[in-house]
Amino acid sequence: MTKPDLSIELTGMGMKNPTILAAGVLGTTGSSLKRVANSGAGAVVTKSIGIEPKPGHPNPTMFKLECGFLNAMGLPNPSYKEFRGELDTAKESGVPVIASVFGAHPDEFSKIIDGLDGADAYELNVSCPHASGYGAVVGTDPLLVEEITRAAKQTANAPVWVKLTPNVTDIVAIGEAAQRGGADAVVAINTVRSMAIDIHSGYPILGNLYGGLSGPAIHPVAVKCVYDLYQALDIPVIGVGGIANYQDAVEMMMAGACAVQIGSAIYDSISVFDDVTMGLSEYLVSHGLVLDDIIGLAHRKVGL
Amino acid sequence: MTKPDLSIELTGMGMKNPTILAAGVLGTTGSSLKRVANSGAGAVVTKSIGIEPKPGHPNPTMFKLECGFLNAMGLPNPSYKEFRGELDTAKESGVPVIASVFGAHPDEFSKIIDGLDGADAYELNVSCPHASGYGAVVGTDPLLVEEITRAAKQTANAPVWVKLTPNVTDIVAIGEAAQRGGADAVVAINTVRSMAIDIHSGYPILGNLYGGLSGPAIHPVAVKCVYDLYQALDIPVIGVGGIANYQDAVEMMMAGACAVQIGSAIYDSISVFDDVTMGLSEYLVSHGLVLDDIIGLAHRKVGL
Amino acid sequence: MKPQNAVITEVIHETPTITTLKTDIMLDAAPGQFVMVWVRGLDEVPMALSQPDSITVQRVGEATAALSDMHVGDSIGIRGPFGKGFELEGDRILLIAGGVGSAPLLPLAQLAHAKGVDITVILGARTGDELLFEQQFSKCGRVSVATDDGSKGHHGFVTELMSQFDLTDFDQCYVCGPELMMDRVLDILHSAEMEARSQFSLHRYFKCGIGVCGACTIDPSGLRVCKDGPVVHGNMLINSELGRYHRDATGKKIGH
Amino acid sequence: MKPQNAVITEVIHETPTITTLKTDIMLDAAPGQFVMVWVRGLDEVPMALSQPDSITVQRVGEATAALSDMHVGDSIGIRGPFGKGFELEGDRILLIAGGVGSAPLLPLAQLAHAKGVDITVILGARTGDELLFEQQFSKCGRVSVATDDGSKGHHGFVTELMSQFDLTDFDQCYVCGPELMMDRVLDILHSAEMEARSQFSLHRYFKCGIGVCGACTIDPSGLRVCKDGPVVHGNMLINSELGRYHRDATGKKIGH
Ligand SMILES: Cc1cc2nc3c(=O)[nH]c(=O)nc-3n(C[C@H](O)[C@H](O)[C@H](O)COP(=O)(O)OP(=O)(O)OC[C@H]3O[C@@H](n4cnc5c(N)ncnc54)[C@H](O)[C@@H]3O)c2cc1C
Ligand SMILES: Cc1cc2nc3c(=O)[nH]c(=O)nc-3n(C[C@H](O)[C@H](O)[C@H](O)COP(=O)(O)OP(=O)(O)OC[C@H]3O[C@@H](n4cnc5c(N)ncnc54)[C@H](O)[C@@H]3O)c2cc1C
Numbered sequence A, B: 001m002t003k004p005d006l007s008i009e010l011t012g013m014g015m016k017n018p019t020i021l022a023a024g025v026l027g028t029t030g031s032s033l034k035r036v037a038n039s040g041a042g043a044v045v046t047k048s049i050g051i052e053p054k055p056g057h058p059n060p061t062m063f064k065l066e067c068g069f070l071n072a073m074g075l076p077n078p079s080y081k082e083f084r085g086e087l088d089t090a091k092e093s094g095v096p097v098i099a100s101v102f103g104a105h106p107d108e109f110s111k112i113i114d115g116l117d118g119a120d121a122y123e124l125n126v127s128c129p130h131a132s133g134y135g136a137v138v139g140t141d142p143l144l145v146e147e148i149t150r151a152a153k154q155t156a157n158a159p160v161w162v163k164l165t166p167n168v169t170d171i172v173a174i175g176e177a178a179q180r181g182g183a184d185a186v187v188a189i190n191t192v193r194s195m196a197i198d199i200h201s202g203y204p205i206l207g208n209l210y211g212g213l214s215g216p217a218i219h220p221v222a223v224k225c226v227y228d229l230y231q232a233l234d235i236p237v238i239g240v241g242g243i244a245n246y247q248d249a250v251e252m253m254m255a256g257a258c259a260v261q262i263g264s265a266i267y268d269s270i271s272v273f274d275d276v277t278m279g280l281s282e283y284l285v286s287h288g289l290v291l292d293d294i295i296g297l298a299h300r301k302v303g304l
Numbered sequence C, D: 001m002k003p004q005n006a007v008i009t010e011v012i013h014e015t016p017t018i019t020t021l022k023t024d025i026m027l028d029a030a031p032g033q034f035v036m037v038w039v040r041g042l043d044e045v046p047m048a049l050s051q052p053d054s055i056t057v058q059r060v061g062e063a064t065a066a067l068s069d070m071h072v073g074d075s076i077g078i079r080g081p082f083g084k085g086f087e088l089e090g091d092r093i094l095l096i097a098g099g100v101g102s103a104p105l106l107p108l109a110q111l112a113h114a115k116g117v118d119i120t121v122i123l124g125a126r127t128g129d130e131l132l133f134e135q136q137f138s139k140c141g142r143v144s145v146a147t148d149d150g151s152k153g154h155h156g157f158v159t160e161l162m163s164q165f166d167l168t169d170f171d172q173c174y175v176c177g178p179e180l181m182m183d184r185v186l187d188i189l190h191s192a193e194m195e196a197r198s199q200f201s202l203h204r205y206f207k208c209g210i211g212v213c214g215a216c217t218i219d220p221s222g223l224r225v226c227k228d229g230p231v232v233h234g235n236m237l238i239n240s241e242l243g244r245y246h247r248d249a250t251g252k253k254i255g256h
């Protein structure tokens, strides 16, 4: 039983395996990103970085639900100027470091990318469901997404990924806009707009009142989005949403993802990247397959 | 400890308690609806009925996931002509029977409502996420929703509810369209567009390839939709999505629902209506509240 | 639950139209419980477990044809076990099986036999070749056979064989077969005041298989065959739709 | 988990700035574990459990002021217990507490006392009135007191009292207090080669409290104070950011 090769080339970037730390999870500091890289992630995405320091929304900012997690961090970040050093530290890990970037308009994205040069790729966060003026407010407008992507591509010396929100009538239209703007890949999905209320008092629990759902609850939603994007787009799709084990990763890849991001599942263990990679490896060996065989397999089955 | 009065008047319709059987769940036959009514539901909604007989999508049409259920029934129904008798049987239960109706355009809705006269209310299904030409395809277009609602109101001799899909960028815009069209209430939410793939073979599991997510996974999504609709609309909002116990019901009402529908939780037990009603009753007594105190409470807390 | 993957390890051609598929998964099920069998890319249909690792399929349409034509190494998806199976009650029991209705009754006979229960089986089929599990039932108790064409055993229906017994001698009577056969058996048991001491495994059109969609409910009780059944006591079926009509995939009533 | 509702059953004014809130919920927590305390409509902040049903709050800003002003019958939301608490090791232990740092150490002292462990406590505060849990600690072991202003016990810092002991006599040393105090204690323990036999309860800015968001990680290990801590062995802190900087809510480094 030879170990199958799980290394991939993603938008020109080499990775030892197709698991990636998702944006905003353990991505506040360089040393935290390094730790996750050392636990087996094939690449890591930083928390989303903006133009000015932001403390984020008031606590509570995140808690666990029965089937997932609700969060409204509010894009806390120390600004790209302060984050510069964290990025350099993260790069010491040896795995690709993707800088997640958010802004209100194309110029902001360009400025931040410029300030964070040296990242192995840039992920444009046009999809955070709970930050006014940013994220999904931007990411539901195809024209703006196209413009932002184009601006980012002009500035960036590295691939540009666009992270999409599922909170739209037609995610494919937004994915197509990103592709038209020159995106090297799309990432789907960010969290699903949600809310929880404390029944003892009537107060919404999150400091921001509402937020985004992540974890197992949204996995089937993410699979559908990835399936549709794979069908419609020519650029790679990176799958994210509720992946907690190799089975979830295989499913996401069969839907069309060429790599997967993992966020909330870190709650269970930081070793999730290693666990998924090993499980994937055993799955491929036992089925006599290579990674490329399973990427988009569901489309080929249905086409048969 | 006196038992609080849980009876409500909803769009002019008296109900002994605020729990309602959701559309498409145990709503195929009159005797099944009667059985649910006898188990404690304050009202029951029929399965969505159309103009022509439809067998629905091929099996598998529904299965349980870790955190909910995925279904793509495909609106199976024997046509309004055949269903007429089932409606009459259901009405023997003594609780209000709401006829759920789907169609491709305003005339179809009118024709079906006309054929199913005698229902205590009509629920327009403009929100099923997996039936081509029907449901959400219709329900994502505010103008069409307004037109359909208006046509339904002109035909119906009973209140008209409009059931909304969460698979839109802005559910409030659709809710407002329904209100403009004369809807007596909106119902939120229908299932969330989702998909699951069999990792042993690569086949999408549902016969229809994709479908709608229901159950606990979507509860926080539904709470957010209800919260937003309550804030924006003048007509009542009926909450549905992942309600499995009285806590879920209280949360939904605090978000703004004046009544709740329960679907998937019937999987655990048909006694869920009684359980929720009793739990709600005890909750109100122990907090010294009446039903009206909790409806929309989250908005008042935030406004404080 | 998502379907489990079940790989076929043995194919047994029981009769010209009936095939048993043994798989590599062993389910902890009560006799009479069923699984939803997914023929990928085609359909998913309910099937009784004829053994903890087996289903026994009669070729009637597309899905059952695909199953009947499967080979060792092919695989299917399995959800389940689901529903309420047979309850073994008493020391002396009668089993009445018609055609592929033997499938859910075989594990019941084997369980009862292991517990030392006295077992009588009335086994019917269209023709001698189509008798299912005659040998296996013989190992558990007395078997009386009836065939429509008289090619083996009694020439006629299983209902005619019932008159050979004092039905009230049996503690419990278990029935599975074509709807009209079950309806006639119910009539006879009713006359003998045995309806409450009988258990019928019913068939209706299943969609979800887990008691949610409502496709399989019967009149006038609203019982869900997939969840409250498929095994139902005879007294629950008196004056029901049994033998009169069922509903198709649209929910429309179809007369028998 | 969503916040549990905790109703305040008793309010104890421990010192002019520190208040204990006893609640109606009893948590099964190890000494040193913390909860996220939600002051509804305002903020949610981490607090050690000073007893299984209590938190002990020092008034420093808005949330702690609101907590300090609460009355019996008021309620708060509680998530937890979270994190890694103290591990009780050895027969002879030293506790070093500064200010409200006594809160997580009290249940440890009580647990150790119940197990017959020999306990020495060095208790420090700004001034005599602010000494927290002196009486309770006294019931568990010897207590040496230091105050910054000399109003009670030794005039000076707890670190100065450490020289009165042969630190290597202790099997384990447990520390909680202001960052700079803990940093100096770590230096002293390091010199005595006791860093691996010491446990520090750290403070960092918490958002999620459950190890996901990354707000509370420390350099250079990337340890999450909320999940891998708050209690961390001293050897993990040598050459760390402790005493040099921490990060604020934006993630920006703030020097000490
Ligand atoms: C609880 C239960 C247990 C069963 N156990 C067995 C068994 O052990 N062995 C066996 O051979 N058969 C069994 N059946 C019947 C079997 O499910 C049908 O023969 C099969 O579904 C036919 O599918 P098809 O595609 O081959 O036929 P089709 O041509 O699709 O249909 C032929 C007939 O089969 C029935 N049928 C089709 N689809 C379904 C469905 N989803 N649910 C229920 N009935 C359906 C209908 O009456 C239909 O008219 C059982 C049925 C039920 C409800
Ligand atoms: C694991 C842990 C256990 C703690 N146990 C106790 C305890 O038992 N008793 C006690 O009185 N205090 C304890 N604290 C400190 C307590 O959390 C802060 O004093 C409190 O958050 C201040 O909030 P505020 O709104 O009153 O002050 P603010 O004016 O908001 O802030 C004052 C300072 O408090 C700190 N702070 C504010 N918010 C947070 C936060 N979300 N997370 C961490 N620190 C914050 C910051 O350093 C800030 O500069 C503990 C902290 C941690 C991390």
Ligand SMILES: Cc1cc2nc3c(=O)[nH]c(=O)nc-3n(C[C@H](O)[C@H](O)[C@H](O)COP(=O)(O)O)c2cc1C
Pocket: A022, A023, A024, A025, A047, A048, A062, A069, A071, A073, A075, A100, A125, A128, A163, A189, A190, A191, A213, A214, A215, A216, A218, A240, A241, A242, A243, A261, A262, A263, A264, A265, D212, D213
């Ligand atoms: C605590 C937390 C913070 C997040 N912050 C960001 C962020 O800054 N930028 C972003 O693009 N996505 C952010 N996300 C979304 C995740 O990257 C991911 O898209 C989502 O959580 C779904 O994946 P999961 O189910 O594996 O967590 C955050 C998610 C969580 C749980």
Ligand SMILES: Cc1cc2nc3c(=O)[nH]c(=O)nc-3n(C[C@H](O)[C@H](O)[C@H](O)COP(=O)(O)O)c2cc1C
Pocket: B022, B023, B024, B025, B047, B048, B062, B069, B071, B073, B075, B100, B125, B128, B163, B189, B190, B191, B213, B214, B215, B216, B218, B240, B241, B242, B243, B261, B262, B263, B264, B265, C212, C213
């Ligand atoms: C099996 C099934 C069938 C459904 N059929 C319909 C339908 O015919 N019409 C409709 O408006 N909604 C239909 N729904 C959606 C439900 O009415 C409800 O909106 C949704 O399931 C969320 O509620 P729940 O989480 O309580 O199930 C169906 C849901 C399920 C699970």
Ligand code: FES
Pocket: C205, C206, C207, C208, C209, C210, C211, C212, C213, C214, C215, C216, C217, C224, C225, C226, C227
């Ligand atoms: S098949 Fe769905 S309820 Fe029985």
Ligand code: FES
Pocket: D205, D206, D207, D208, D209, D210, D211, D212, D213, D214, D215, D216, D217, D224, D225, D226, D227
């Ligand atoms: S506070 Fe979020 S990881 Fe520690």
